[in-house]
Amino acid sequence: MIWLTWRQHRLEWLMTLGVLAVIGVFLLMTGLEMANNFRQLVLGNCLGLTSKGNPSCDELIQAFIKQHGFLGGASLLLALPLLLGALVGAPLVTREVEQRTHLLIWTQSITRMRWLTVKLALVLGAGLLASGALLPLLIWWHSPSVQIFGDSFGASVYDTSGPVWVATALLALALGIFAGALTRRTVAAIFLTMVLFLAIRAPVEWLWRPNFETPLTVTYSIDQQNPPALSNQDWQVASGYIDAQGNRSTDLREGCTRDETLTQCLQANGVQANYLTYQPGDRFWTFQWIETGIYVGFSVLALFAAVWLVRRLN
Amino acid sequence: MSNALETNKLSKRYGRTWALQDCTLNLPAGRVAALVGPNGAGKTTLLHLAVGLLEPTAGEVQVFGCSPLRQPTEALWRLGFVAQDTPLYKGFTVAELLTLGHKLNPRWDDALALARMQKLGIPLERRAGKLSGGQQAQVALVLALAKRPDLLLLDEPLSSLDPLARREFLRTLLDAVAESGLTVLLSSHIIGDLERVCDYLIILSASHVQLAGDIQEIAKTHKRLIGPRQDEAAVASVHTVIEASHTDRQTTLLVRAHGPLFDPSWEVQGVSMEDIVLAYLSQQAGARLPAPPSAREQNGIEVLK
Numbered sequence: 001m002i003w004l005t006w007r008q009h010r011l012e013w014l015m016t017l018g019v020l021a022v023i024g025v026f027l028l029m030t031g032l033e034m035a036n037n038f039r040q041l042v043l044g045n046c047l048g049l050t051s052k053g054n055p056s057c058d059e060l061i062q063a064f065i066k067q068h069g070f071l072g073g074a075s076l077l078l079a080l081p082l083l084l085g086a087l088v089g090a091p092l093v094t095r096e097v098e099q100r101t102h103l104l105i106w107t108q109s110i111t112r113m114r115w116l117t118v119k120l121a122l123v124l125g126a127g128l129l130a131s132g133a134l135l136p137l138l139i140w141w142h143s144p145s146v147q148i149f150g151d152s153f154g155a156s157v158y159d160t161s162g163p164v165w166v167a168t169a170l171l172a173l174a175l176g177i178f179a180g181a182l183t184r185r186t187v188a189a190i191f192l193t194m195v196l197f198l199a200i201r202a203p204v205e206w207l208w209r210p211n212f213e214t215p216l217t218v219t220y221s222i223d224q225q226n227p228p229a230l231s232n233q234d235w236q237v238a239s240g241y242i243d244a245q246g247n248r249s250t251d252l253r254e255g256c257t258r259d260e261t262l263t264q265c266l267q268a269n270g271v272q273a274n275y276l277t278y279q280p281g282d283r284f285w286t287f288q289w290i291e292t293g294i295y296v297g298f299s300v301l302a303l304f305a306a307v308w309l310v311r312r313l314n
Numbered sequence: 315m316s317n318a319l320e321t322n323k324l325s326k327r328y329g330r331t332w333a334l335q336d337c338t339l340n341l342p343a344g345r346v347a348a349l350v351g352p353n354g355a356g357k358t359t360l361l362h363l364a365v366g367l368l369e370p371t372a373g374e375v376q377v378f379g380c381s382p383l384r385q386p387t388e389a390l391w392r393l394g395f396v397a398q399d400t401p402l403y404k405g406f407t408v409a410e411l412l413t414l415g416h417k418l419n420p421r422w423d424d425a426l427a428l429a430r431m432q433k434l435g436i437p438l439e440r441r442a443g444k445l446s447g448g449q450q451a452q453v454a455l456v457l458a459l460a461k462r463p464d465l466l467l468l469d470e471p472l473s474s475l476d477p478l479a480r481r482e483f484l485r486t487l488l489d490a491v492a493e494s495g496l497t498v499l500l501s502s503h504i505i506g507d508l509e510r511v512c513d514y515l516i517i518l519s520a521s522h523v524q525l526a527g528d529i530q531e532i533a534k535t536h537k538r539l540i541g542p543r544q545d546e547a548a549v550a551s552v553h554t555v556i557e558a559s560h561t562d563r564q565t566t567l568l569v570r571a572h573g574p575l576f577d578p579s580w581e582v583q584g585v586s587m588e589d590i591v592l593a594y595l596s597q598q599a600g601a602r603l604p605a606p607p608s609a610r611e612q613n614g615i616e617v618l619k
Contacts, residue, residue, distance in 0.1 A: 001417065103362075
């Protein structure tokens with residue numbers, strides 16, 4: 001069974017290795033360059049708050065941003081797990097059904113469930129291995145920009161440099177396998193995989209993630225022009241106004257007119273104080289593990305459903 | 315003799331349509347049985363139920379006393395199955411398909427597989443998708459045979475083959491039967507090619523078993539009666555009339571005799587297996603025959619003139 005799984009999936013495995021190699025080389029080359037430039041910033045004492053306003057540092061940092069603009073594109077890497085789910089996960093069952101080879105393989109001396117469990121174990125294991133192999137490289141690759149700009153909660157860093165990255169690959173594969181078992185047609189399964197993946201990822205990322213733990217709140221007087229500075233490792237979640245009753249709102253009831261100051265305008269709206277909420281940077285790993293748990297949970301659900309469907313498939 | 319395959323009121327429904335209904339039959343071990351019926355009669359459903367690919371809606375099916383679905387570890391290794399259109403992994407070479415058989419079956423017979431491939435002149439390094447339809451069918455059959463099954467089920471193995479490939483396919487099958495004495499059940503919508511190789515016949519029509527029994531017994535008990543035009547009621551009171559046709563002067567009946575036939579006004583003729591099958595298949599679904607008798611109840615027909 002192990003041999004059969006290897007024989008059936010060896011092309012996919014080799015292609016995955018090829019893609020990993022290409023991405024690895026890209027990360028390595030750009031990463032080394034970034035590490036080099038980063039060293040210059042360190043040598044110029046340009047890290048930390050003390051360096052703010054130092055013109056030569058601003059120049060160096062601007063140069064860094066200019067040279068490494070592709071950093072923001074790192075969230076495109078999320079396409080990789082999705083591809084894995086659509087091209088490896090979805091056809092796992094559909095290819096057998098479409099070529100009718102399930103009739104051949106399920107009538108050998110091994111049971112259908114054994115066939116499925118071995119296949120799932122090997123394909124999921126390979127997927128975890130492949131995504132896990134890229135993880136240290138990704139963390140290393142992100143490290144200079146995280147130290148310069150902070151923003152480890154930003155999508156491009158957060159999504160690709162922690163256990164969430166591996167869990168995303170697991171989720172995509174599991175959804176692909178489930179979609180295949182459900183639709184039994186490859187094209188439909190690929191489409192469904194993408195829909196399900198987005199339907200889980202997007203709400204988690206936009207609605208759930210900011211509230212994994214209750215955000216911390218800072219309030220400040222309405223006279224204050226600028227909010228108190230957060231560490232650049234922190235993640236500002238929301239900001240708004242507090243009225244006399246302590247109610248929070250993100251909008252003013254009435255707009256400000258031109259001939260009043262901002263403070264007057266806020267007073268006119270009954271605002272007592274400004275607030276902002278944020279997730280402190282030291283919650284990064286907690287958040288990673290919470291989100292990993294969510295994706296693993298969805299994956300387990302999808303896999304159980306897939307097993308149930310394959311058991312009943314005829 | 316024990317039964318290789320037993321079904322008891324076996325039924326399968328897809329949505330509202332019954333693909334198989336109240337199918338009760340026994341296939342004694344050592345037989346080569348033809349499962350004959352028109353397209354859509356439920357042949358594939360019956361075979362898939364027998365190998366545990368399908369779950370019965372009602373009733374039960376047993377292979378050597380085991381349920382293929384609930385006791386797959388006991389049943390699967392004793393079963394060989396060649397599905398319709400003989401699906402194979404098209405990207406696998408023949409050698410890789412044999413490796414697959416070797417890895418997944420405890421009783422796999424490598425020597426048998428290799429010898430058959432050599433005899434058939436099928437190159438081991440060729441990919442399955444590049445083989446001709448006849449060769450693919452042969453490879454699928456060899457895969458099933460090298461598993462050394464006790465019961466081999468073949469779903470329409472001949473339908474996509476040309477006459478020459480059919481003959482070779484049946485020869486491979488008969489060689490194997492002669493060597494190992496395995497039980498075979500093969501389905502077909504025509505009886506023609508199977509008559510020479512089979513000694514047992516199961517007729518399935520409109521999701522019901524119409525007839526099941528030893529072919530020689532069937533040949534002995536089924537007769538065509540030709541006589542002056544008359545009502546068939548008198549004959550039907552003793553025997554089962556399968557088919558009746560009347561012209562102005564003559565009545566022709568195809569009957570299953572349940573005993574001697576005494577009326578000398580009938581001329582009695584033998585019937586070809588093909589005609590018997592066609593007669594059963596042309597029965598309307600509504601006008602179903604009573605359940606087929608077991609072989610022991612059937613008696614030869616004797617005519618007193």
